[in-house]
Structure formats: structure tokens, C-alpha cells
Amino acid sequence: MARCTYMLAALLAASSVPAFGAITVVGSSSARMCFEAADSPMSPTARDMAYCDEAFQGESLSLHDTVATHVNRGILRLRRNQVEPAIADFDSAMRLDPDQPEAYLNKGAALIRMERNPDEALQLFTIAIDRQTRRPAxxxxxxxxxxxxxxxxxxxxxxxxxxxxxxxxxxxxxxELQRFRVVSN
Structure with missing residues (x-):
């Protein structure tokens, strides 16, 4: 399992992949600020988290923005090592919009990070691919x-x-590919 933790750390830290799959929210609302924090390569602050919470409390969000804010807050929580609350956000997003690929992508990453239930993580990544995640790599x-x-x-x-x-x-x-040796039969 230590190898998996290392590989996930590489996945999380990859400079070309600042966020797993933040979902865009337009405008100048707290939901938008939550998205910008989730899409940023910077470590999330308590203020970034507060933007997400404020979006749910003080704004009338469309279904898209509600789902997006759950995913975006989940990304921030995951990056702050709050894995269980992150999973709860991804689950909420999936309940609200079962076709939202970024929720599946991020929940799969959370399960891998926790080193539990690789079968479910495998299914979640496959669903994200099938539903055309913006982060297929x-x-x-x-x-x-x-x-x-x-x-x-x-x-x-x-x-x-x-x-x-x-x-x-x-x-x-x-x-990772360098570790493999391909043998033809």
C-alpha cells in the first residue's frame, strides 16, 4: 500500500494537474470563489473553505452550481486531508447529478488516498472516463x-x-511505465 500512497501523492502533486476536476461556476459569487480556490494549485486556506460554505448558506444556487460547489469544496477538503468530509461532498454531488463525471473522479481519488476499497475506486474512475471527465489522464x-x-x-x-x-x-x-516490462508471447 505504500507504493499506492506514493503514486497518489504524485497524482495530487502533479504540477500539470493542479486540481482533479474543479467545476466552473461563473459570476462573482462565493460559489465562484470556491471554484477558483479548487482550480488553483495553491494550498487551500480557511477562507477558501468559507467561500464554499457561504455559497450554500447565502446564495440561491442553480442545480449546476450546487453540484459544482459540492465537488469544488470536496476537492478543497481532500487537499486539506479532510478525506471523509470530501467523500461526503462527492456523494452529495453524485446524488444531485448522477451524470457529473468530476464527482466520480474525485471520490475515486479520495478512496485511493485512504488506501481502501480499490474495487470501488476502479469503478468510480471508469464511470468518470465513461461520462467524459475533463481530466481523462x-x-x-x-x-x-x-x-x-x-x-x-x-x-x-x-x-x-x-x-x-x-x-x-x-x-x-x-x-510508472518504466517499472513494467512488456513480454510478447
Whole structure:
């Protein structure tokens, strides 16, 4: 499991992937400020978290903005190592909009981070890919970690390779691919 933690740390820290899948909110509202914090590579502050909470308390949000704010707050919570509350936000987003791929992507990342339930994480990453996440390279990388944890070496290799193809400037998938040796029969 230590290897999975390292790979997820690489996933979280990758400079070309500042946020897993923040969802855009337009305007100048607290929900917008919450999005900007989630989309930023900077560590989230208590004020950033407060923007998300204020959006739920003081604003009349559309369904899209409500779902987006749950995902964005979940990203901030995950980055602050508040994994259980982050998962609760992703679950809320999925209940409100079962077709929102970024909620599945981020919940999968949270489960991998907790080193629990790689089967569910694998399913969540697959759903994110199927529903056309805006971060397919991240979804493939996360699914590769889940596959490798489950002993699905060929599937892990294929997902690392796909992540590398989708994001050629992202170093981490290429590094992981170097550990594999392809043998033809």
C-alpha cells in the first residue's frame, strides 16, 4: 500500500494537474470563489473553505452550481486531508447529478488516498472516463493505481500508457511505465 500512497501523492502533486476536476461556476459569487480556490494549485486556506460554505448558506444556487460547489469544496477538503468530509461532498454531488463525471473522479481519488476499497475506486474512475471527465489522464492514472493494487497488472499498464498518451507533458505516468516490462508471447 505504500507504493499506492506514493503514486497518489504524485497524482495530487502533479504540477500539470493542479486540481482533479474543479467545476466552473461563473459570476462573482462565493460559489465562484470556491471554484477558483479548487482550480488553483495553491494550498487551500480557511477562507477558501468559507467561500464554499457561504455559497450554500447565502446564495440561491442553480442545480449546476450546487453540484459544482459540492465537488469544488470536496476537492478543497481532500487537499486539506479532510478525506471523509470530501467523500461526503462527492456523494452529495453524485446524488444531485448522477451524470457529473468530476464527482466520480474525485471520490475515486479520495478512496485511493485512504488506501481502501480499490474495487470501488476502479469503478468510480471508469464511470468518470465513461461520462467524459475533463481530466481523462487523471482518471486513467487513478484507475491504473487501483488496478495495480488489485493485481491487474496488464490493465494497470494500459491505463498508465493511456494517461501518458493523453497528457504527454505529465511525467508521473511515464515514470510508472518504466517499472513494467512488456513480454510478447
Amino acid at each position: 487523471v482518471a486513467h492514472f487513478g484507475r491504473a493505481i487501483a488496478n495495480e493494487t488489485l493485481g491487474n497488472v496488464r490493465a494497470a499498464y494500459n491505463d498508465y500508457r493511456r494517461a501518458s498518451e493523453l497528457s504527454p507533458d505529465w511525467r508521473d505516468p511515464r515514470v
